[in-house]
Amino acid sequence: MKYFRLVWKNAWRKKIRTSLTVLSVFVAFLLFALLSAIGQAFEGGADVADADRLVVIDKVSLINSLPMSYLDRIAAVDGVQSVTHSSWFGGYYQDPRNQFAQFPVDPSSFMAMYPEYKIPREQLDAWAKDRTGAIVGQELATQYGWKIGDQIPMQATIWTKADGGRTWEFKLDGIFSTDDPRGSAAMMLFQYDYFDEARAFGKGTAGWYILRVKPDADPIQVARTIDAQFANSPSETKTSTEAAFAQSFTKQFGNIALIVSLILGAVFFTLLLVSGNTMSQSVRERISELAVLKTLGFDDRTVLGIVLSESILIMMVGGMLGLGVGWIAVQGLAKELASFLPGLFLSPAAMMLAVAFMVGAGILAGIFPALKAMRLSIVDALARA
Amino acid sequence: MTEILAHLSGVNRTYQKGKEKVEVLHNLDLDIPQGDFVAIMGPSGSGKTTLLNLLGGLDKPSAGSVRVGDAEISAMSNSQLSHWRSTNVGFIFQFYNLLPVLTAQRNVELPLLLTKFNAKERARRAAIALDIVGLSERAKHYPRELSGGQEQRVAIARAIVSDPSLLLCDEPTGDLDRETADEILKLLQLLNSEHGKTIVMVTHDAQAASYAKRTLHCDKGTLEVREAA
Known part of the structure; x- marks a missing residue:
């Protein structure tokens, strides 16, 4: 928790870039919420x-x-x-x-x-x-x-x-x-x-x-x-x-579950590319800062954790916003479409799955930049600075 | 008798450059007493920064031993070295290397994140360190809002906040004008004389070296000692 300010400040150092990444995460999880609810409506009878x-x-x-x-x-x-x-x-x-x-x-x-x-x-x-x-x-x-x-x-x-x-x-x-x-x-x-x-x-x-x-x-x-x-x-x-x-x-x-899975698969694959690129750029730009942290005594695992936390934080911010707006949208749609598509509902299981996706996607997007930061040679990085 | 803080014995440091082995330091012996203020001068590539890196546990010798205080740091693992650095040594760089996203106060607090101090205690200690370097009123400013001299003062505050016995300075005035450089060097002298910090400073500047108690000249991997004027 004591590293939160450092992680938060680092995540927002390039506000426009991070905002765009958060926006893409937001859209992905908004889609997730809506499609999960639609899938639930179709599969709800079985549930x-x-x-x-x-x-x-x-x-x-x-x-x-x-x-x-x-x-x-x-x-x-x-x-x-x-x-x-x-x-x-x-x-x-x-x-x-x-x-x-x-x-x-x-x-x-x-x-x-x-x-x-x-x-x-x-x-x-x-x-x-x-x-x-x-x-x-x-x-x-x-x-x-x-x-x-x-x-x-x-x-x-x-x-x-x-x-x-x-x-x-x-x-x-x-x-x-x-x-x-x-x-x-x-x-x-x-x-x-x-x-x-x-x-x-x-x-x-x-x-x-x-x-x-x-x-x-x-x-x-x-x-x-x-x-x-x-x-x-x-x-x-x-x-x-x-x-x-x-x-x-x-x-x-039709196979609603398969259609929903395919759409979400494509969305999350793109999301990983976008957020992975953001994290790679972010780490590349501050190699010397990471070297300074290691010089001050931050060990390899702590540096790995800080970079991974940034990636997860970006996913969580965008994801929770997307999920929240999605939940509100589903409530509205459920009322509007009650007779046409009954059972439109964002289940707690779907929300838990979304949070798991946020953490998982954060780890996947951040793991390679984080490993690069962890393996950074202080002497080489400071010499290049 | 003055206690020896850092002891280097038979230190060699070689680097692989392509197929060639480059020997940067050759069979180096050096004792640095507690409370010393040593300037290390020498041409580029003479091994000054490598020596500083070995003293700070950022690098390991190819042969020989490096002992600082009671710790044989040349035998430590990377993880042990990280922990050792966090409590025993402070670093001051030519280009300050402050984190631009944090205020002066938060930059100074960084090494304390590795301690068990709570947020209040971290803030209190950072405030004391900033007071020592004369920058209390700039605590809430970001590095981009500070002059070069002020940034270096913040970097010095960050180096001393965890109260290490050894300060390692790599060209600390290399990016500053003469007047500001003199202020920084006087501050280092103060830290040495009043706060008992042992300081090893790499510099190209003879005037900067004159602030030290003694100067070592590094050339082709060996050291020659000259007393300060």
Whole structure:
């Protein structure tokens, strides 16, 4: 700590050069924060997945529906504690740009399957009794200014009604939320019975089934039993963990994690070149000063530590600023994009990783100049001064 | 009997220059008593600075021994030498070699960063050192805001702040005008006479050497002693 002033003053001896380097670090970590949050939004479903929940989908494609008759047969499988179903509605509110997820579900069994969604008991009861009722997540209610009792018309892009209409009217019976910052409640849930009765086609089917295995049951064995039961039927199934289901859903958009990693890899590689060059120049310019420090009694390791600390300090200043502004930006974006990209969230793990990157990049950028300073011959350096 | 502070015995220093070996110091014997003020003169390349570097533990002899106080510094490792330098010897250079990013006060405090003194004690000792060299009022100034003579005074304060017994000066007035040089040399004399510092000063300037108690002439790696006028 007693060397901090020396390290700080040395780091800022060329203010413009250091400022530009700090700016490049700032941009790199701002990008890191934003891309991590986007990656988190796409991968978030897997993160919040419950290990005891399995999802049953059509073996060929998630787009294909499964017969509703599967519900009881899945429930009867040994090791299954409870089962519910869901389907993709794919509508929009007023304008095609107002996209968010909507699912027709069975109210009581669905909410029992997802205890992380919190809703007042009376609102849940009201919804269960209301055939055209719906509930929405808190983010959506805030974004669109909805309150309980409002009529919400949704425009269908897939499911036309039997009467040919594309407008589905729902009455808002409840608003739910989730405490988990990685999870999202930016969705609308409405009654499957109303949906199935009113739709023009696909009656008697569900998009997928969600089941909870008993605590003492082996989820892998349960999944195998279910898939075996429907083998060689017109609708064969693929049963996987909720995390695997979320990941396969995400992969429809491409390998987000790989794209994020490639972008960040390029950014950090460039950052290392920029900051490494700054540190090399900085050390080259003050060879005689470093020789004087060694003359005064600063040993090789202390000189190495001082130069490395400068490099890490520059990374930390730019990095923490970038991370801080990124965090603020993510908070704002999360509100703006709550319905389009729910779960936008800069996780503590990502922030820890960013700090580790700052230290690591600081060491990498500074290690060669620091070694040069450490190995400096006092006599030669003073003779050249 | 005067105690010997520095004792060089049979010192050789050779450097490899390409395929050729260059002998800078040849079988050198030298005793420097405690409290001495020695000027070393000689033509360029005669080995003056090499001798100073050996006395300060910045360089090691190719053969022979260098003892300063109780320490056989020619047998020390680089790490041991660093520690030894921080407490036993102060260096004063021709071009002052202050760190431009630090104030005079902070420059003087630099050697104390290697001690266990806290910030308050470091500041107190640096203030005393600056007072000795007459620069208390310039403590908060950066080197670029000081004249050459003032910079050298700060460098002297930095050299004495850890209270070493030996001061090594390499052309301390080489970059100064006559008047300022005389002030610096008087200050060195004061440090020698009033504060008991043993001083070894390399110089080309006979007038500067006249401030010393004795002058050694270095030529082709050997020394000849002449008493001060």
